[in-house]
Amino acid sequence: MTDIVMKNIGTSVVIVDTGCANITSVFCAFERLGARVAVSRDAAMIQSADKVIIPGVGTAAQAMANIQERNLTQVLQNLTQPTLGICLGMQLMTDFSAEGNVPCLGLIPGQVLPLESQGLRLPHMGWNTLNKAAGKEQHPVLHGLTTEDYVYFVHSFAVAPSEFMLASCDYGSRFAAIIGKGNYLGMQFHPERSSNTGRKLLQNFLALTATDLA
Numbered sequence: 001m002t003d004i005v006m007k008n009i010g011t012s013v014v015i016v017d018t019g020c021a022n023i024t025s026v027f028c029a030f031e032r033l034g035a036r037v038a039v040s041r042d043a044a045m046i047q048s049a050d051k052v053i054i055p056g057v058g059t060a061a062q063a064m065a066n067i068q069e070r071n072l073t074q075v076l077q078n079l080t081q082p083t084l085g086i087c088l089g090m091q092l093m094t095d096f097s098a099e100g101n102v103p104c105l106g107l108i109p110g111q112v113l114p115l116e117s118q119g120l121r122l123p124h125m126g127w128n129t130l131n132k133a134a135g136k137e138q139h140p141v142l143h144g145l146t147t148e149d150y151v152y153f154v155h156s157f158a159v160a161p162s163e164f165m166l167a168s169c170d171y172g173s174r175f176a177a178i179i180g181k182g183n184y185l186g187m188q189f190h191p192e193r194s195s196n197t198g199r200k201l202l203q204n205f206l207a208l209t210a211t212d213l214a
Contacts, residue, residue, distance in 0.1 A: 010034040011206050014049035016076070017041040018089070019066035020056040026086060029192035033202060043075045051206065052079055056088030057154075060112065061100030063092055076105055082208040083107075083184050090179065090186025091159060099157045108164050108181040115158045118172035123156040128189075130167040130177050139166050140212050141178070141185055141204045149197040151177075151189040158188060183213045 013035040015026055023039055030037045030053070038045065046052055054076065056063050067073055076083075085093045085107075092104050097112035104112070115124055127150040132142055145167070158175035161168060167178040169188070179186045185205065191198035 010036055012036045012048075012050045013038070013053060013206075014046050014051075015039045015053040015055055016046060016067075016072065017070075018054065018056055018063050018092075019070075020058045020063055020088060023055050025190075025192045026053060026055050029198070029202060030206075033199070033206060035206060041070045041072065043072065046072070046075055047079070050081060051208075052076075052081060052083040054083065054085040054089035054092060056086065056092060058088060059100055060088065060091055060097035060104065060157075061102045063088055064102050064104060067092070067105075073105065077107065080183060080210060082205065082210065082213060084205050085184070085186035086192070087155065087188060087190055090188050091157065093179070093184055093186045094159055097157065107184040108179050108186060110159045110162050110164060110176070110179065112157050112159055115156055115171065115175060116173040120172045123154055124158075124171045125154045126152065128153055128169050128171060130169055132167050133165045136166045139180065140208060141180070141201065142166060143204050144200050145197070149200075151187075151191065151194040151197055151201075153189045155188060159186070180213075183210055185213075 013030045091112040093107040094110040164179045165176040169177040177188045191201045
């Protein structure tokens with residue numbers, strides 16, 4: 001699914017064609033919010049977008065191989081506009097993934113490790129709540145989020161908590177559910193599948209400017 005023609009008026013959003021699944025559902029979620037959406041592996045198109053999405057369902061090793069094959073590593077590492085990684089896309093933003101022992105993009109410091117579920121069924125699949133990290137409660141991407149809001153997860157690996165964690169989730173142990181550094185943000189769950197809460201978070205992301213994230 002490459003170079004889909006942009007539709008609708010509003011913010012331009014380019015979803016990076018990582019060769020992974022779930023791109024269509026992400027495309028439709030942003031289209032419903034009125035964004036002009038495209039899926040592309042073209043560097044110039046990615047760099048010129050108002051917002052960039054790094055999606056992903058699959059393995060870190062395969063996704064990183066696809067990114068490298070498409071000569072997109074440095075492109076993604078040098079973006080200045082708000083950029084959101086979703087699920088595996090968030091994991092690819094970190095330094096390293098233990099899923100295949102693969103170096104990642106290094107956009108947000110952190111490591112992806114096997115989820116310590118303490119006997120709970122893996123993968124962590126289904127609805128769960130989030131807790132804003134101390135001191136990060138006012139981050140604009142979290143606007144309107146409460147501990148009563150549920151989001152949808154599907155994963156067996158997770159980013160370890162760190163100073164870059166904006167919100168956490170508990171499933172046997174605590175892990176980072178939303179991370180951020182500068183213009184780069186990541187969500188471990190699937191906002192495009194998370195009903196009204198996901199819609200709210202994606203709206204928050206669309207409203208961000210580079211100044212908000214400075």
